[in-house]
Structures are given as structure tokens and as C-alpha cells.
Amino acid sequence: MRIHFIAIGGSAMHNLAIALHKKGFKVTGSDDVIFEPSSGRLANYGLLPTEFGWFEENITPDLDAVILGMHARLDNRELLKAQAMGLKIYSYPEYIYEQSKDKLRVVIGGSHGKTTITSMILHVLNFYHRDFDYLVGAQLAGFETMVKVTDSAPVIIIEGDEYLASPIDRRPKFHLYKANIAVISGIAWDHINVFPTFGDYISQFTQFIETILPEGKLIYSENDLELKKIVLNSKANVEQIPYAIPAHEVRDGITYLLPQHTALQVFGDHNLMNLNAARLVCKELGINEVDFNAAISSFTGAAKRLELLNSKNQTSVYKDFAHSPSKLKATIDAVKAQFTNRKLVACIELHTFSSLNKTFLEQYRDTMNEADIAIVYIDEKTFKHKKMEPLDQTDVQTSFNDQDIKFFNEAGALESYLRSLNFENTNLLLMSSGNFGGMDLVKLALELDV
Incomplete structure (x- = not known):
């Protein structure tokens, strides 16, 4: 079987490409940009494109199937050629x-x-x-x-x-x-x-x-x-x-x-x-x-789901993928219930399209009430990247129904604030589907004042 992936660098896409390669299929792929860990994994199997971009010559009559990733646009030249040739085009779930x-x-x-x-x-x-x-x-x-x-x-x-x-x-x-x-x-x-x-x-x-x-x-x-x-x-x-x-x-x-x-x-x-x-x-x-x-009993959790970054004395630092309102509340409640005698500093990065929408933001009402110190971080560059209207501290405090929420839109200021706190008998919970503006969370966890 000869399979070509359009937008091979996606999380599921590159893993499926590797799985089919290991099954013995002839796999090729293209993408305009591929980040780690996708690029390293593809390279290990000889599947990393030699040149980034979209090239019509990748689409040939001998292909048994084309698998189209969500990252590709409707006017993608490889997609258009595959459609014109009448090739079978699948999504990865198909x-x-x-x-x-x-x-x-x-x-x-x-x-x-x-x-x-x-x-x-x-x-x-x-x-x-x-x-x-x-x-x-x-x-x-x-x-x-x-x-x-x-x-x-x-x-x-x-x-x-x-x-x-x-x-x-x-x-x-x-x-x-x-x-x-x-x-x-x-x-x-x-x-x-x-x-x-x-x-x-x-x-x-x-x-x-x-x-x-x-x-x-x-x-x-x-x-x-x-x-x-x-x-x-x-x-x-x-x-x-x-x-x-x-x-x-x-x-x-x-x-x-x-x-x-x-x-x-x-x-x-x-x-x-x-x-x-x-x-x-x-x-x-x-x-x-x-x-x-x-x-x-030996299951330690999925990656980025209440992942323990450091634990010392009566302080534990967790990283979690929580970003939606229900996940945020459930994760905060879990840490508070597990460590009833410790305070909790909870910090969420609003990063997704939904969470940055001013109307949807109201869904976060009362979700951080169990935290002793609640922090919301939004990378100010995210609004420009997603072409959305910026949110400010008032928007966040009003939507979360908490005038005491600390708001930051610059990673350096957030890190300085966290380093200024005394974490004695206090847990820190860092939640995001992004990367906190590139902050080194492991280094931070190891160096906090406990």
C-alpha cells in the first residue's frame, strides 16, 4: 500500500504515519512546518519530508490513498490535485x-x-x-x-x-x-x-x-x-x-x-x-x-494530567492539561480534596479559541473558588495570533466571579510573582494546553521558596 499524508506533522497524523510504516506500508508526507516531537519521531523512521511545503509532484496515480490532516487548507495544491485525479482521500479517523x-x-x-x-x-x-x-x-x-x-x-x-x-x-x-x-x-x-x-x-x-x-x-x-x-x-x-x-x-x-x-x-x-x-x-x-x-494500582497517569513536577516537604507542584471550565474545576477540587491541610495556588493559562472568547468566558464562573490564590494568565501575543479581541483583568474577574483573581498577560511578570510567594505547606497547580509563554515549569518547580 502506498499512502501519502497531507499535513503529516500533526499529533495524530505523524503517529498514524509511523504505525502504517511499521505495518509495511510505503508512506510519504508533506507539511509546511513540523515541530518537535513530531519532527524527531518522523526522522527516526525516515518519514520526515526533505523539504517543507506543498508540492503537486507528491500526488501520483500509484497512490492507494491520501490522508488529509486538519492543518491543511481547502486550497492546498496537493489536495486539489488529489481531488482532480479522483484519488481516495481519507481523514485520519476514516x-x-x-x-x-x-x-x-x-x-x-x-x-x-x-x-x-x-x-x-x-x-x-x-x-x-x-x-x-x-x-x-x-x-x-x-x-x-x-x-x-x-x-x-x-x-x-x-x-x-x-x-x-x-x-x-x-x-x-x-x-x-x-x-x-x-x-x-x-x-x-x-x-x-x-x-x-x-x-x-x-x-x-x-x-x-x-x-x-x-x-x-x-x-x-x-x-x-x-x-x-x-x-x-x-x-x-x-x-x-x-x-x-x-x-x-x-x-x-x-x-x-x-x-x-x-x-x-x-x-x-x-x-x-x-x-x-x-x-x-x-x-x-x-x-x-x-x-x-x-x-x-501501578497507573501513574497520562502525560500532563496532574503530572507531578516536584514534591518537597509539604509542597507539591503539578502540571495539568486542564483548560476548559469543567476540567479546571475538577482538577482544582481534586488537589484540594487530596491535600486538605495545604493551601493551593492555582494558575490557568487561557489559550484555546473557546476560552479566549468573551461570551464563552462566562462558563468559567466560580470554577476557581476552591483555590486559596487563583491566577489567570493569557499570553498577550495569543490574541494577535488568533485575531481576537483582547481580554483584560476586569473581563477575567467578572467572568470568573472573583475580584481577587490575579491576572497576568506577560510570562516574566507571572514567573516573578510565583517566585515571590512562600510555598510552605502550599501546593502549586499549573494548568494549560499551551506552554505559559515558554516558561520553564520544571525549573520553576525545583526553585520555589518552600
Whole structure:
């Protein structure tokens, strides 16, 4: 098979390219810019384009398929030539389905927790040396790539994103996988540039349920009342399996699953919910609760999800991917509940299109109330890059409903402020899907005044 990737440098795209290369396919690709770690990984397999840019000569009649990344524009010269030649053009989720249509497909959907649930399932299956394929949205310990597709594996575990499949396919990615077993972790409005109303967003999950194959299984969080309503109203021919927070206790900063008192390396109600979803999936795959608990006890978390940067005395510094309102609140609440005797300094970088929208910003109301010091950072260059109207301190304090929130729009000023604080008996939580203006978070964590 000869496959060409347009916009090969994307996170999922370059991992799929490597997976197909390892499967024995002839893979080529193009992009106008490729950053690390994509460039290094592609180079390791001889897949890094020799020259950046789009070149019509890359599109030839002998190609079996073209895979189009979201980064490409509609007027991309390679795309236009492939369309003119009548070549088969896939989005990457379409091609994942193409490679897995004879397998049992487990698809993890939801506005939050997708990566963690998927990672937990992969960890348990790997613990027991099961043969499986996968697509996950983060780099995991013990896994070389974020995508694996083989001929041998009988099952594939897919993190199902609700964002659009490609520039020419405006369907959400998770609609394309046709799950046998599906999970929905919860619904919280996001991607307002594509789904401008909450109703638009919710309808994507209603449709997702309808894509589950007849007599399939739907595992869903019954704690999410909006989700529970759409599930119970669904006419889809699927078995509905609800889940909630499992029985547990917290002692001396460690969370234990009950009744077996299984010590966990992750914490927080949101992670316990994620764990319960993963447990139910693993049960469907033939792994009982005792065996699941034995494996999950060594799970340390997905990358950038409550990732511990440093711990000293009574101070811990965490980095987390949280950026949406629901993720922000859940992460802050988790750290406060786990360390009830410590203060918390919580800092979020608003970085995504949704979070920088003045109307959507109101969704953040009261989300940082549990923090002892709440900080919001926005890189002032982000507004210029995204061509959006800037937000100021008043906008942030009003939307968050907290006049005490500290606001920074310059990374140096934020770092100076954090270094001026005394972190004795105080945790620091740094949350962003960006990079805090290039701040060295590990160096900061090691040098704070404790």
C-alpha cells in the first residue's frame, strides 16, 4: 500500500504515519512546518519530508490513498490535485476505521477524561500482555507511539474526539469509528468555533450514540445529568451501562479503592470516575475487577494530567492539561480534596479559541473558588495570533466571579510573582494546553521558596 499524508506533522497524523510504516506500508508526507516531537519521531523512521511545503509532484496515480490532516487548507495544491485525479482521500479517523473494521472497536468519547480513560484501559491490557491496537491523545509510558494498527490484534481502543475530521469532512471524528463498545464520560460545551451553541454541541453526542453498532454497549457517567438525559431518551439499540464514583477513601494523601483497599497513584473524583469507566470496558474485554485493580494500582497517569513536577516537604507542584471550565474545576477540587491541610495556588493559562472568547468566558464562573490564590494568565501575543479581541483583568474577574483573581498577560511578570510567594505547606497547580509563554515549569518547580 502506498499512502501519502497531507499535513503529516500533526499529533495524530505523524503517529498514524509511523504505525502504517511499521505495518509495511510505503508512506510519504508533506507539511509546511513540523515541530518537535513530531519532527524527531518522523526522522527516526525516515518519514520526515526533505523539504517543507506543498508540492503537486507528491500526488501520483500509484497512490492507494491520501490522508488529509486538519492543518491543511481547502486550497492546498496537493489536495486539489488529489481531488482532480479522483484519488481516495481519507481523514485520519476514516482511515483508522478502514484499518479496524474487522476488529472489536472500543471508542472513548466525552468532553473530558477521554485520554485518561483510554490510557487506563491501555495500561491494564498491556499489564496482562493482551494483543490490541489503539489511538490515544497523549504519549504514554511504555508505549512508543500514540497509534498502533496491526493485522493481528482483535480489538482496538480509540480515543474519540468530537472535533472535525478534516477540512473536507466536517463530521466529528468520533462519529466515524462505528463503536461496538462506547464510553461517554460527560458533556461540557467546547469548540465554540465549530459548535456555536450548547445545543449544537450536545447533538454531536446524541448522534454519536446512534453510530454505535446495533446491540453494542454504551458505558456512560450517570452523574452528568445532561448526558444521562440524552442517553435515557435515545432510541438506539444498545445496552446502557451507567457508572459513578467508586467506593474509596483517602488516607495520608493516598486514595484507596474499596473494599479491597487498592492503593492508587492517581487521585480526585474525576480520576475515580475515569477509572470506573475503564474498569467497565475492561470487564467487557474479559478482565475481572480483582485483576483490573491489581493492574490499575501501578497507573501513574497520562502525560500532563496532574503530572507531578516536584514534591518537597509539604509542597507539591503539578502540571495539568486542564483548560476548559469543567476540567479546571475538577482538577482544582481534586488537589484540594487530596491535600486538605495545604493551601493551593492555582494558575490557568487561557489559550484555546473557546476560552479566549468573551461570551464563552462566562462558563468559567466560580470554577476557581476552591483555590486559596487563583491566577489567570493569557499570553498577550495569543490574541494577535488568533485575531481576537483582547481580554483584560476586569473581563477575567467578572467572568470568573472573583475580584481577587490575579491576572497576568506577560510570562516574566507571572514567573516573578510565583517566585515571590512562600510555598510552605502550599501546593502549586499549573494548568494549560499551551506552554505559559515558554516558561520553564520544571525549573520553576525545583526553585520555589518552600
